[in-house]
Amino acid sequence: MIRIEESADVAKDATIGEGSSIWHLAQVREGARLGKNCVVGRGAYIGTGVHLGDNCKIQNYALVYEPADLADGVFIGPAAVLTNDHHPRAINPDGTAKSADDWEAVGVTIGEGAAIGARAVCVAPVTIGPWATVAAGAVVTRDVPPFGLVVGVPARRIGWVGRAGVRLVPVFGREGYFKCPETGALYREVAGNDLREVEPHE
Secondary structure (H helix, E strand, O other): OOEEOOOOEEOOOOEEOOOOEEOOOOEEOOOOEEOOOOEEOOOOEEOOOOEEOOOOEEOOOOEEOOOOEEOOOOEEOOOOEEOOEOOOOOEOOOOOEOOHHHOOEOOEEEOOOOEEOOOOEEOOOEEEOOOOEEOOOOEEOOOEOOOEEEEOOOOEEEEEEOOOOOEOEEOOOOOOEEEOOOOOOEEEEEOOOEEEEEOOOO
C-alpha cells in the first residue's frame, strides 16, 4: 500500500514504491523514482528525476535537489539540503534571468545506509560513502569515505562509525583496528582514510 496525503504534490510520472508514504505538503517532482518503504516527511522536496532506493527516510522540510542519487536505507535529517549548482546565480552576467539551459545540474550521491544530520548541507558534486554519518549542521564540500564520521564547517572527518551508526572505538593492541561497541563488529583502517569491515580472525 502506498500512502500519499491529500496536501502532498506528487507528479503523475513519479514512481513511488510499495509501502512508501508521502506526508503533508511534501513535493515529489517529475520523473522521481522512490523505492519500497520510503518515507518523505512533511514539507520535504524531491527534485526532478531524483532516485531513492528502498527504505529511505527523508525527514521534514529536507530538500533533495536533482540529480541526487540515494542508495537503499539512506537517512536525510530535518531541513537538510542536497544542492545541485556549481555557481548559483539568479541572473547571467548581462542581467538576463537564468534559464534551465544556462547551468548544468550536479548531484549528490549517497551510499547505502548513510545518514545526513539535521540542517546539514551537502554541496554538490560530492559522494557520501556507504554507512557514513554527516553530523547535524555540517557543510560537506568534499567526498566522505565509507563509514566516515564528519562534522563542522567545512566538514572534516573526526572518526568512524559502524553500520549501527555508533562511533567506533580503537581495539587495544591492534593498530588500525576499530570495534563497534553496540554490535561488536570489527573494522580495519586502510590507507589512512578508508575503512572496511573484517572478520574477527583478520
